[in-house]
Amino acid sequence: MKLHCHRPSLSTAFQIVSGVVPSRSPKDILKNVKLQVGGGKATLVGTDQEIGIRYDIPGVETDSSGEVLLPKDRVVSIIRELTDESVDLEVGEKAVWIRSGHSEFRLSAEDPAEFPPVQAFDAESYHVIPAASFKEMIRRTVFATDVESTRYALGGVLLEFIGDKLTMAATDSRRLAVVSTVVTTVGTVEPRTTHPVVPSKALALIEKSISDADQDVYLAVYPNSVLVKCGSSTIYSRLVEGRFPRYADVVPSSSSVQMDVVVGPFQSAVRQAQIVTSEESRGVDFEFGNGVLRLKSIAADIGESKVEVPISYDGESLTITFDPRYIIEFLRILDSASSVKVMLNDSESAALLKTEDGYQYVVMPLSRDR
Numbered sequence: 001m002k003l004h005c006h007r008p009s010l011s012t013a014f015q016i017v018s019g020v021v022p023s024r025s026p027k028d029i030l031k032n033v034k035l036q037v038g039g040g041k042a043t044l045v046g047t048d049q050e051i052g053i054r055y056d057i058p059g060v061e062t063d064s065s066g067e068v069l070l071p072k073d074r075v076v077s078i079i080r081e082l083t084d085e086s087v088d089l090e091v092g093e094k095a096v097w098i099r100s101g102h103s104e105f106r107l108s109a110e111d112p113a114e115f116p117p118v119q120a121f122d123a124e125s126y127h128v129i130p131a132a133s134f135k136e137m138i139r140r141t142v143f144a145t146d147v148e149s150t151r152y153a154l155g156g157v158l159l160e161f162i163g164d165k166l167t168m169a170a171t172d173s174r175r176l177a178v179v180s181t182v183v184t185t186v187g188t189v190e191p192r193t194t195h196p197v198v199p200s201k202a203l204a205l206i207e208k209s210i211s212d213a214d215q216d217v218y219l220a221v222y223p224n225s226v227l228v229k230c231g232s233s234t235i236y237s238r239l240v241e242g243r244f245p246r247y248a249d250v251v252p253s254s255s256s257v258q259m260d261v262v263v264g265p266f267q268s269a270v271r272q273a274q275i276v277t278s279e280e281s282r283g284v285d286f287e288f289g290n291g292v293l294r295l296k297s298i299a300a301d302i303g304e305s306k307v308e309v310p311i312s313y314d315g316e317s318l319t320i321t322f323d324p325r326y327i328i329e330f331l332r333i334l335d336s337a338s339s340v341k342v343m344l345n346d347s348e349s350a351a352l353l354k355t356e357d358g359y360q361y362v363v364m365p366l367s368r369d370r
Contacts, residue, residue, distance in 0.1 A: 001091040003042055003062035011079045013057045017046040019205045020053050021072045033072045034115045038065035045118050051202045052118035054234040069110040078105050119236050121229040123220030125187030132213035133181040137168050138203045139333050140179045145200040146172035156197040156240035169247040175326045176250050176362040196221050197244050202237035209233035252352045255343035259313040264336030269309045273297045274324040276305040283321040283366040290314055320347045321366045330361045
């Protein structure tokens with residue numbers, strides 16, 4: 001079996017597939033990537049048996065067919081160090097040769113028959129989501145998950161399909177991110193009593209796989225898994241078990257204090273205030289006053305800080321304490337020139353931060369007894 005590849009394309013393929021290959025596993029075979037060749041194309045396959053990916057390598061020239069297991073770490077290191085624009089792979093009975101320019105490598109190859117299969121996209125009923133929208137939705141939610149939690153299904157993102165609308169929600173019980181977009185449906189999708197919760201690791205892999213913003217993403221939901229087709233990638237993932245919290249009940253329905261802030265200056269001020277915090281004293285006081293937002297932090301044995309930002313607010317003063325990390329993580333994924341509406345009720349109630357395109361972020365305050 002022989003094939004000729006464009007090295008940058010092969011490198012990109014391995015980088016994406018490597019995202020699911022476990023570095024540690026009781027099954028050593030999973031540390032490999034399977035290369036399948038046939039019909040004039042080549043596909044890389046990787047899995048940890050919870051999440052799997054099939055990636056079609058573009059720009060491949062071959063008239064061979066067959067499959068082989070490649071040691072992921074070794075091959076990634078080889079491709080990284082090569083400088084020629086093309087790579088040739090030749091597979092024998094027990095070895096694979098990698099040649100490029102004046103370099104040649106011979107690696108042992110394991111039997112691919114024992115490698116777990118990864119499903120191809122063969123769904124007849126599925127949702128169609130604009131790739132650019134889905135990529136942005138993942139960025140706006142996945143950071144708010146709690147991968148360490150065993151409570152509920154906080155280690156993933158809820159995908160709620162209702163009519164032609166997809167809503168994605170993520171929470172770690174201290175903050176909540178909610179974003180929606182319009183989708184279309186192919187075939188007949190049966191109504192669901194529960195909505196899927198997709199692991200954050202799988203969504204991060206999907207986001208990384210979306211390279212062309214003009215394409216569509218195809219997403220099929222099964223009772224215990226999802227199957228996603230985006231560009232050259234097909235990604236399989238088991239769903240997170242457990243019940244996702246009733247997120248809609250957490251979003252404040254009204255607010256007594258509202259103001260608009262520009263993302264860039266707001267983020268800069270919060271980052272400055274965060275400098276004088278510690279593990280024991282994470283909180284930053286946000287004092288909303290007449291035309292000014294004052295951020296104050298005090299940490300024993302470190303010192304204190306005070307940062308001021310002009311804001312369009314002339315109501316009664318209100319002080320609320322937040323963990324600055326939760327504010328910064330929300331702001332950093334937004335355009336620095338855009339604006340955010342900050343909606344508050346009092347110092348002890350959840351705050352709602354909302355963008356002009358409807359993205360909602362709820363964050364719980366910290367106790368001010370510090």
